[in-house]
Amino acid sequence: MEELDPALASRYPFTSLGERLIESEGLTEEDLAYDPLLEQSRRHARGRLLSAVSGGLYLDDLYLPPLDAVATYLIVRLVSSWIGDPFLNRLVAEHESKRFHRLARDEPIHILAWLGGELGAAIRPDGERAWIDISSYLRAAAGLGGPKWRLANRDVRSGQVLVGRRELARLLQELLRAHLLEPTPCPSLSPPLRAIGTEVIRRLEERKASIQSSGPSRQTLPPCIEKLVEKAERGENMSHQERFTLAAYLLKVGWSVDRVVDLFRSAPDFKERVARYQVSHIAKRGYNPPNCETLRSWGICVEDCGVKSPLSYGRRGRRRR
Amino acid sequence: MNPLRAAFREYYALRSRSIFVPRIDLREIMVVTFDGTVIRHVSVKNLESLRAMLAREAPRHAYYSVGLYERPAAKFMAEKGLKGAEVLFDIDADHLGVDECDYGLAWRCKSCGESGDGVPPDACPKCGSRDLERLDWLSEGCLEAAKREAIRLLEILESDLGVSGDELMVYYTGHRGYHVRILSERFLGLGKEERRELASHVSGLSFDPEEVFYVKGSVLTTPRVDEGGWRGRIAKEMLQLLEESGGGKTALPSSVAKRRGELVRALKEGVPLINPTRALVRDLRRMAEEIVQARRVRIDEMVTPDTSRLTRIPNSLHGKTGLRAMALSPDELRDFQPLGDAVGLSNDQIRVFTTAPVPRFRVKGEYFGPYEPGVGVDLPMFAAALILLKGRGVIP
Numbered sequence A: 001m002e003e004l005d006p007a008l009a010s011r012y013p014f015t016s017l018g019e020r021l022i023e024s025e026g027l028t029e030e031d032l033a034y035d036p037l038l039e040q041s042r043r044h045a046r047g048r049l050l051s052a053v054s055g056g057l058y059l060d061d062l063y064l065p066p067l068d069a070v071a072t073y074l075i076v077r078l079v080s081s082w083i084g085d086p087f088l089n090r091l092v093a094e095h096e097s098k099r100f101h102r103l104a105r106d107e108p109i110h111i112l113a114w115l116g117g118e119l120g121a122a123i124r125p126d127g128e129r130a131w132i133d134i135s136s137y138l139r140a141a142a143g144l145g146g147p148k149w150r151l152a153n154r155d156v157r158s159g160q161v162l163v164g165r166r167e168l169a170r171l172l173q174e175l176l177r178a179h180l181l182e183p184t185p186c187p188s189l190s191p192p193l194r195a196i197g198t199e200v201i202r203r204l205e206e207r208k209a210s211i212q213s214s215g216p217s218r219q220t221l222p223p224c225i226e227k228l229v230e231k232a233e234r235g236e237n238m239s240h241q242e243r244f245t246l247a248a249y250l251l252k253v254g255w256s257v258d259r260v261v262d263l264f265r266s267a268p269d270f271k272e273r274v275a276r277y278q279v280s281h282i283a284k285r286g287y288n289p290p291n292c293e294t295l296r297s298w299g300i301c302v303e304d305c306g307v308k309s310p311l312s313y314g315r316r317g318r319r320r321r
Numbered sequence B: 001m002n003p004l005r006a007a008f009r010e011y012y013a014l015r016s017r018s019i020f021v022p023r024i025d026l027r028e029i030m031v032v033t034f035d036g037t038v039i040r041h042v043s044v045k046n047l048e049s050l051r052a053m054l055a056r057e058a059p060r061h062a063y064y065s066v067g068l069y070e071r072p073a074a075k076f077m078a079e080k081g082l083k084g085a086e087v088l089f090d091i092d093a094d095h096l097g098v099d100e101c102d103y104g105l106a107w108r109c110k111s112c113g114e115s116g117d118g119v120p121p122d123a124c125p126k127c128g129s130r131d132l133e134r135l136d137w138l139s140e141g142c143l144e145a146a147k148r149e150a151i152r153l154l155e156i157l158e159s160d161l162g163v164s165g166d167e168l169m170v171y172y173t174g175h176r177g178y179h180v181r182i183l184s185e186r187f188l189g190l191g192k193e194e195r196r197e198l199a200s201h202v203s204g205l206s207f208d209p210e211e212v213f214y215v216k217g218s219v220l221t222t223p224r225v226d227e228g229g230w231r232g233r234i235a236k237e238m239l240q241l242l243e244e245s246g247g248g249k250t251a252l253p254s255s256v257a258k259r260r261g262e263l264v265r266a267l268k269e270g271v272p273l274i275n276p277t278r279a280l281v282r283d284l285r286r287m288a289e290e291i292v293q294a295r296r297v298r299i300d301e302m303v304t305p306d307t308s309r310l311t312r313i314p315n316s317l318h319g320k321t322g323l324r325a326m327a328l329s330p331d332e333l334r335d336f337q338p339l340g341d342a343v344g345l346s347n348d349q350i351r352v353f354t355t356a357p358v359p360r361f362r363v364k365g366e367y368f369g370p371y372e373p374g375v376g377v378d379l380p381m382f383a384a385a386l387i388l389l390k391g392r393g394v395i396p
Helices: A016-025 A029-034 A036-054 A066-083 A086-104 A109-118 A134-141 A165-181 A191-210 A223-234 A240-252 A257-266 A272-285 A292-297 A310-320 B003-014 B047-057 B140-161 B192-202 B229-245 B254-258 B260-269 B278-295 B330-335 B381-389
Strands: A123-126 A129-133 A160-164 B029-032 B038-042 B061-065 B067-069 B082-085 B087-092 B106-109 B115-117 B132-135 B168-172 B177-182 B214-216 B219-221 B310-312 B349-354 B361-363 B366-368 B376-380
Touching (some): A016 A066, A029 A036, A036 A191, A066 A086, A066 A191, A086 A109, A086 A165, A086 A191, A109 A123, A109 A129, A129 A134, A129 A165, A134 A165, A134 B192, A160 A165, A223 A240, A223 A257, A240 A257, A240 A272, A240 A310, B003 B047, B029 B047, B061 B067, B087 B140, B140 B168, B140 B177, B140 B192, B140 B330, B177 B310, B229 B260, B229 B278, B254 B260, B254 B278, B349 B381, B361 B381, B376 B381
Antiparallel strands (some): A123 A129, A129 A160, B061 B310, B087 B177, B168 B177, B214 B219, B349 B376
């Protein structure tokens, strides 16, 4: 591959280009905390972390020089590792990977191939499209909703999957998210960075408090739905099918749209407007949750509880009592 | 000692060299003894210890994990330290809906011992008890159906996933199915969701005809013959249907027949079709669905995503048949005859007293039965084991 433009480190600080820059500049935690030349990195890092917590998208620092961009990214990661809260980690991973996608979606295919390599995928460009190794494809696409991502509907040959340029950028977003969610050791921080951390914690607690735990009565929930409720409450990333199943079920057993929307509030990519639209749509159409056979094929079924639809589980439960 | 267990022990003593588990030091081992005790979370350092353990314990069932663990003997899954897990596909004849798999079906009343052929009735006709045991049997047709699924699975794994040869391990379970494991490094790290995706790929469950015959505005895009996966399989089979229908041999839906030339070009060269009729789109999608239904591999989809599964140790004996859970190469699989090739027990004669009807069956080329309940018969151990382990007889 041709020589890479070092300026790419500015857009993609997580890559080896970024690492090389840190090494050549001998950047330390102390520099990140105190160097007056890195003041704007600290400011942007704070902005990015707070955006992550509030569910926004921080783009004020898109055109920083490489070193400042790398420093900003490092501070974001150091501070979130220092806080060490799994919910925050998911919010940060969501925010950073979405920010990445905003930049990557317009890159030419060979840059995407390089980025893929940096994220552990083997990617071979083929005209305007590219072949991605199947394990990486699965890691990235397994959580994405929509039939177009399902392997059965794609051109897949000898362990490689053909994807379009835009699709590749989307897949890389997921790989970056997974990379950011890998556990990192908890660093010790100097006071200026700790101050950022303290502010982030305060905002995080506010967000957590705003999520009312509406606490559905657990006894009547079928095991698959119970699992989904737990996932939603923990703020884990849920597939489209999982979200649909959960919303459709809860609406059918009498939950209000508000209460269902609240349940999704912990999701790292939660957007009030979008969630409300989707949930109201399901309510308006009166969709039934999928039957057990479909749930089994979607991998949502967790055990054979002896019914054919999650809705009849509740009914049987009520009758028994 | 129970003569059956003694026969198992003899097998493990004589054939221990054939017991082979790759990376044995990282596996969890589980055995079930003849008295029903389950011993879990066992770890052995090497094959020699495993072979010695089997010869010593002569267990009724012996399993090893798909998972590779840092601490295989830890009591709780979370403490084991999962390093990776082989991808497992489980083909069980019970899920195939094949009539032959009901061959020799019988029942027995657990209260009074009454027995009979066929599906268990609601209540025992003799004592009225509802506690009836369903007794299945093995039939060649049923095992053949399972083998066909396994062969199709291997084809898909090779063409789509690029795994073949020594990246795979195929084995007959010793009962009514086959297991296929992908050993290859690059799949070991896959999570639950990813494994589920692989399962719904081979089983065609996530196939969506609307994606494959895709309509946008007035343009219909079809799959092409040079594509891989289900798209390619559908395109090739459809092209064949279209070409055969040229001679009027195959009946095509009229909507399809009308645009035959254009469809051939679409399937061969990817030239999209303009202004398809609704009937055409519907018929093409239905044909695609039928092709997938006919060629999908009917696996147990609950098994593949589970990285904590255990399956039988290759070449160990199955405690419901006495047959060997035989490791096979893909080539060996084609000609494999479970009821001949997987026999592991001896020819020593033993007397068995039947407690339920036994259908006519063939093992190692020799026919036995049928036997009425309540008769004594002298049989070679390998045939007797089947009757005893299937719960249709006892040693007097």
